[in-house]
Amino acid sequence: MKTTAAAPVRGRSLWDDALIRLKRNRAATLSLGFLVAMALACIIGPLLTGHGYDQVYRSYVKVGPSLTPYPRAETVAPAARRALRRARVEVGEDIVIGDGIVRIPVSSEGELDQRIVRYIDRGDIFSGARLEDLAADGRSAVIVADIEQLTFLFGTDATGRDLLTRTLIAGRISMTIGLLATVVAIVIGVTYGSLSGYLGGRADLLMMRIVDVLYSLPFIFFVILLVVFFGRNFVLMFIAVGAVEWLDMARIVRGQTLTLKRQEFVQAAEALGVENIGILRRHIIPNLTGPVVIYMTLLVPKVILLESFLSFLGLGVQEPMTSWGVLISEGARDIEGNPTMLLFPALFLTSTLFALNFIGDGLRDALDPKDR
Known part of the structure; x- marks a missing residue:
C-alpha cells in the first residue's frame, strides 16, 4: 500500500512573525491606512478642488468654510x-x-x-x-x-486663496521634506555609525568626537548659515534638516554595532577571512534593520515638526509655495478674524504626526525580540 509523503511544513521567518504582530495592532494598522489616505489626498486632491494653490480671489478674502457655493x-x-x-x-x-x-x-x-x-x-x-x-x-x-459659483470647503486665506488646495499642497511639501530628510539621515547615520562601531579603537573615538562637535552647533545657527549660502528654498530645508538629524541615528547604530560585532556569526565571518566591508554589508547592517525602521517612523514626524518650526520663523518654504508650518504661521496671525485658517492646517499636521507615532510604536512592539 502506497503512502503519500506529507507536505513539508513551512516555518515562519522573524519578519513574517513581526508582520502578523503588526497586523494585530489595531492602532498601527489604522494609522497606516490613514497615512496612505492622507498621502493620496495630498497628491490627487489639488487636481480635484478646481482651484490653483496660488490662484487669488479678490472678492473672497477670508471667507469661512462652506458646503454651499459662493456668492450668497x-x-x-x-x-x-x-x-x-x-x-x-x-x-x-x-x-x-x-x-x-x-x-x-x-x-x-x-x-x-x-x-x-x-x-x-x-x-x-x-x-x-x-x-x-x-x-x-x-x-x-x-x-x-x-x-460664477465657487465652493471653498475650508474657506480662503488672507489673500483670497482656497485654503483646502493650499493645505493639500502643503502636505505634499511637508511629507516630502520629512521623507527625503529622513532617508538622508538614515543613509549617512547607518553608514557612519556602523563603520565607527565595527572599527572601534581610535577610529571610533575620532568619529564620535566629530559627532559631539556637530552636536554642539545650535540648529538655528546652522540653518541661518545655510540661508546665507543657498537662500530660502526647498533644497535648503532638505540639506539643513537631513544634515543634522543623522547624528542621532549614528549613535544608535554605533551602539547596536558594538553588540553585534561580538556575536558568533560575525566572529565566524572574520575567521573565514571575510573583509570588513563584506561583514558590514552582509551581517551588521541587515541585522540593524529593525531599530532603523523603528527610528525612521519616529524621525519623520520630528523632521516635519522641524520644517514647520523653520517655516513658522520664516526660514523655510517661501511664497507662493507653502507648507503646514507656513499655513499655521499665517493662521496664528489671523486667529481672531478667521480661526479656521489655523484650525485646518493644524488638524492635518497633528493627525499625521499621531499616525506616524502610532506606526512607530506598532513596529517597535512587532520587532521587539523580547516580546515574541
Missing part, C-alpha cells in the same frame, strides 16, 4: 452695485437674479459706453457680461452677466 444670493446685488460704482451710470433698484444670471438695469445722462461691462467682469463674482435691451437713444440698457 443676498450679496449679488450689492456686489453688482459696487462693481458699477465707477462706471458713471445709474443702477436701477430692480436687479433680477435667477438661473445663475443677474440682470442689472443701468441708465446714463448720455449715451452708454458699451465698455462698462468690463467693470462687471473685473471681479470673481460675475463673468461673460454683455449689454442687452439697449434703448433707441442709447441711454438705458440691461447688463446681463453669469454668476
Whole structure:
C-alpha cells in the first residue's frame, strides 16, 4: 500500500512573525491606512478642488468654510452695485437674479459706453457680461452677466486663496521634506555609525568626537548659515534638516554595532577571512534593520515638526509655495478674524504626526525580540 509523503511544513521567518504582530495592532494598522489616505489626498486632491494653490480671489478674502457655493444670493446685488460704482451710470433698484444670471438695469445722462461691462467682469463674482435691451437713444440698457459659483470647503486665506488646495499642497511639501530628510539621515547615520562601531579603537573615538562637535552647533545657527549660502528654498530645508538629524541615528547604530560585532556569526565571518566591508554589508547592517525602521517612523514626524518650526520663523518654504508650518504661521496671525485658517492646517499636521507615532510604536512592539 502506497503512502503519500506529507507536505513539508513551512516555518515562519522573524519578519513574517513581526508582520502578523503588526497586523494585530489595531492602532498601527489604522494609522497606516490613514497615512496612505492622507498621502493620496495630498497628491490627487489639488487636481480635484478646481482651484490653483496660488490662484487669488479678490472678492473672497477670508471667507469661512462652506458646503454651499459662493456668492450668497443676498450679496449679488450689492456686489453688482459696487462693481458699477465707477462706471458713471445709474443702477436701477430692480436687479433680477435667477438661473445663475443677474440682470442689472443701468441708465446714463448720455449715451452708454458699451465698455462698462468690463467693470462687471473685473471681479470673481460675475463673468461673460454683455449689454442687452439697449434703448433707441442709447441711454438705458440691461447688463446681463453669469454668476460664477465657487465652493471653498475650508474657506480662503488672507489673500483670497482656497485654503483646502493650499493645505493639500502643503502636505505634499511637508511629507516630502520629512521623507527625503529622513532617508538622508538614515543613509549617512547607518553608514557612519556602523563603520565607527565595527572599527572601534581610535577610529571610533575620532568619529564620535566629530559627532559631539556637530552636536554642539545650535540648529538655528546652522540653518541661518545655510540661508546665507543657498537662500530660502526647498533644497535648503532638505540639506539643513537631513544634515543634522543623522547624528542621532549614528549613535544608535554605533551602539547596536558594538553588540553585534561580538556575536558568533560575525566572529565566524572574520575567521573565514571575510573583509570588513563584506561583514558590514552582509551581517551588521541587515541585522540593524529593525531599530532603523523603528527610528525612521519616529524621525519623520520630528523632521516635519522641524520644517514647520523653520517655516513658522520664516526660514523655510517661501511664497507662493507653502507648507503646514507656513499655513499655521499665517493662521496664528489671523486667529481672531478667521480661526479656521489655523484650525485646518493644524488638524492635518497633528493627525499625521499621531499616525506616524502610532506606526512607530506598532513596529517597535512587532520587532521587539523580547516580546515574541
